Amino acid sequence: MQTEAGTPIGAHETESTAPRRRTIALLVLVAVAGYTVDQLTKAWAVRALEPGSPKQVVGDLLQLDLVRNPGAAFSFATNATWVLTIIAIVVIGVICFIARRLRSWPWAVALGLLLAGALGNLTDRFARPPGGGQGHVIDFLRLPHWPVFNVADMCVVTAACLIALLAFRGVGIDGRRQHDVPDDAS
Template sequence: MPELQGSAGAALTPEDPVDQQPPTPQQKRPSGPLIALLVGVAVVAYALDQSTKAWASSALDPLRPKQVVGSLLQLHLTNNPGAAFSIATNATWLLTIIAAAVIVATIFFARRLRSRPWACALGLLIGGALGNLTDRFVRDPGGGRGHVVDFLELPHWPIFNVADCCVVTAACLIALLAFLGIGIDGRRMGRDDDGGQPDGAAETDDRG
């Protein structure tokens, strides 16, 4: 078999290692299953949030909270003009803009998605943010200033909803992934690019 000539004129055999080529743009794109996972999580989170809000609005009396697990968990219907857990009640329009910006930024960063845990976290973040953002436009007084429906109450804790749970869970998961050094591309910080396959990445077949 003919020998291959290296850049310095030295002979290379087919068994000698060669430099790995940088990833192509196609390899950097998120795989279809990961995007499907992100969208699926977002859709489930959004649907669960909106359906529970619709039920709470029709079945609960704001003046008569219902006990679910004694005083540990109660259903207490409120209309919240502020953010999660009744924060910033006088800044409704600003909160609407922030929620929209979070959704757009999350979709932008999803272009680098190569990790299943990150797909779940971003899906929860989008679904939760979109759930509360919907209330801003479809509930009174509307026009981006609508009040968010909250109905879950714990002792010594502001009343919240399913969308708030999704956003907080996403934030905790993102913080955990950052603590573990797992990037949105699925690689661990400090690991060489060829040190392993990104989590959730599609396998490639190198056979000719």
């Protein structure tokens, strides 16, 4: 609805739509950046690395070691690839649903990272052999005493840490802090 003569329709954003648009834009920006880095690094790893032939980057601290992982992190659930595919799809759907209430920049970053990670590994499930939602995820980063992982995994773990921190601090999706309810003085 036009508020003043000559003012373009939709030129005035309400108090609630402007912050929501900015936080959703941040979520999308973080997701696109994380997804792009994940897919580019996986494509490079497939071209440049041979399975079972790790390359040292920083001595034994960081190695590049190409692994095709049918499971989740730590090679968990290797025989349930389709379950992991369904979980990733559900996570993406939940993020899209939650984004309608999003007003918090830290939550936008956390959810953007989670979306990037879920989409990155889901892309592998569909685009990599054997395909059809059961493809193997490309992992290539190895640290000492740690399973091989990829950028999508880093996004998911970082998102989980941020979400836990935000929940611990009582910051809601809408940016409001949950206030402690005082105990009844009896």
